[in-house]
Amino acid sequence: MAFCNSCGATLDSGAKFCNKCGTTQPGATAGAPTFPTPAPGAPQKSSALKIILIVVAVIVVFGILAIGAFSFLAYRIARHSRIHNENGNVRVETPFGTVNTTTDPNEAARNLGIDSYPGAEVVKGTTSDMTMGNMHTASADFETSDPVATVAEFYKSKVPNANVVSSTGDHYAIISTDKKNMLTINIEPKNGRTRIHISKISGKMVGGDSEN
Numbered sequence: 001m002a003f004c005n006s007c008g009a010t011l012d013s014g015a016k017f018c019n020k021c022g023t024t025q026p027g028a029t030a031g032a033p034t035f036p037t038p039a040p041g042a043p044q045k046s047s048a049l050k051i052i053l054i055v056v057a058v059i060v061v062f063g064i065l066a067i068g069a070f071s072f073l074a075y076r077i078a079r080h081s082r083i084h085n086e087n088g089n090v091r092v093e094t095p096f097g098t099v100n101t102t103t104d105p106n107e108a109a110r111n112l113g114i115d116s117y118p119g120a121e122v123v124k125g126t127t128s129d130m131t132m133g134n135m136h137t138a139s140a141d142f143e144t145s146d147p148v149a150t151v152a153e154f155y156k157s158k159v160p161n162a163n164v165v166s167s168t169g170d171h172y173a174i175i176s177t178d179k180k181n182m183l184t185i186n187i188e189p190k191n192g193r194t195r196i197h198i199s200k201i202s203g204k205m206v207g208g209d210s211e212n
Contacts, residue, residue: 102127111138112200114158114183117151120144120196139199148172148194152187155196159183 004011009020017024102108102122109116111129126141144151152172156165164175174185186197 102129105142108138108140108142112140112183112198113138113181114155114185114198114200116142117144117146117154117196119146123195126197133203135201135203137199137201139197142196142198143190143193144196145193148187148189151194151196155185155187159185 003009004018004021004023006023007018007021009018011018102111105116105120105122108122108127108129111127120142121144123141123143127139129138130136148170152167152174155172155174156162159174159176162174162176164173166173170189172185172187174183174187176183180202182201184199188195
């Protein structure tokens with residue numbers, strides 16, 4: 001039988017405190033704190049957070065590298081590009097090819113490979129003559145005061161073997177293709193005049209491998 005060292009009251013065997021005065025008894029130790037243990041297989045929050053941070057860091061690094069590569073490529077292109085402007089005729093030379101614009105209807109017709117309508121004027125800012133590798137594209141808009149039907153008859157005679165000749169009211173479309181070229185001519189009224197849009201694509205991508 002045990003007794004309290006402070007008040008002498010009788011204690012139960014193994015008691016840590018006196019039931020009468022509350023004094024801690026010699027040899028009694030405070031219980032060690034316990035912590036909940038995660039269930040088997042439960043994910044660790046700290047590990048998940050680390051994975052998320054790593055993924056975000058990888059995305060940021062790749063984004064920085066992509067921006068740097070694009071900026072470097074743009075710098076190289078700009079450094080090796082040349083722009084020539086002479087009387088409204090602009091020529092842009094790049095590492096990938098050249099682009100030309102012109103206000104001369106005869107030159108525009110030569111780029112397109114078809115005669116321009118007599119007396120037609122080039123619409124400013126609509127011409128383009130571009131060469132990229134084996135591909136060549138050209139386009140231009142012309143305007144004339146002559147009727148749409150008259151202009152359409154002129155171009156029908158210039159492209160007698162056209163694959164498609166269609167008309168819807170006062171709108172005409174003429175399309176001609178072969179192994180190396182595709183020519184499209186659209187004729188329609190616009191702002192009281194007749195607008196002629198011509199475009200031509202030449203190269204391997206039109207009809208497969210070009211012949212030597």
